[in-house]
Amino acid sequence: MPDVLTCSQCGAPLPVEQGRQFVTCQFCQAENFVDKRQAVLHYAVRDTLGAESATAALRRWMAGNDTIKGLDQSARITEVAFQLFPMWLVRTEQKGVETVVLEPGAALTVTELMELTIPASAMEPYDHTLDGQAIEPTVPLDTVYKWLGENHKIPQAAVQEVSLVHVPLFLAKYEHAGRGYTAVVDASNGRVFANVFPSKWEAPYQAIGILAFIAYFCAALIPYIGYANSGEEGIILGLGAYAVACVVLAIPIFALAAYVSHKV
Ligand SMILES: [Zn+2]
Structure with a gap:
């Protein structure tokens, strides 16, 4: 293990102390995230939806075919809160085939978020003005490597690049027929994620x-x-x-x- 951590973009030494942190490279200004002894590039996806548009996207999803009829009318939305959720984005290559794997960087409230997609074009260097809204990653990179092996059969040697991406989300809570539900709206494209919701009666x-x-x-x-x-x-x-x-x-x-x- 090297004693000096280097910027994952330009290779210059990073002024890092102990533990995990968000660090800006003094030479190339790249945003690095440090996990144990490894620095990775740190990105954020730009949000394009405000709370009102996110609520409208949620209502459209409620009116759609997945949920029980009339949910958009009967549900009471109690909370729509913005957050930047951390995801580990791992680019791997095996036998010439490139695969991008996303793993959550913190505990998921809605497991469907695993189906999230992050277009490379939407990623921008992380900006420290976002710190207040960003959820700090609690899943260490070691765990991500373990998941890659166990869930995707990808050895650590196949990993080409790892980045930390903060994804803009609206966490929405709503009530229907006396029960509380949670849904997540992707603030970059309005896609709705939910694992439990009032569904059609079979x-x-x-x-x-x-x-x-x-x-x-x-x-x-x-x-x-x-x-x-x-x-x-x-x-x-x-x-x-x-x-x-x-x-x-x-x-x-x-x-x-x-x-x-x-x-x-
Ligand atoms: Zn640098």
């Missing part, structure tokens, strides 16, 4: 499926009944009746499904 669809199965099973018995009653002639009549029954049965089943789909 039971009515299952009930319709069972009903349809029973109805068609009964209809399929018609030719047998025809045969039992009047032999071969009965089969032909029964098959004709069966064909008609299949078409007729489809109407109420589709109508019911459409009704349920409209309701929930």
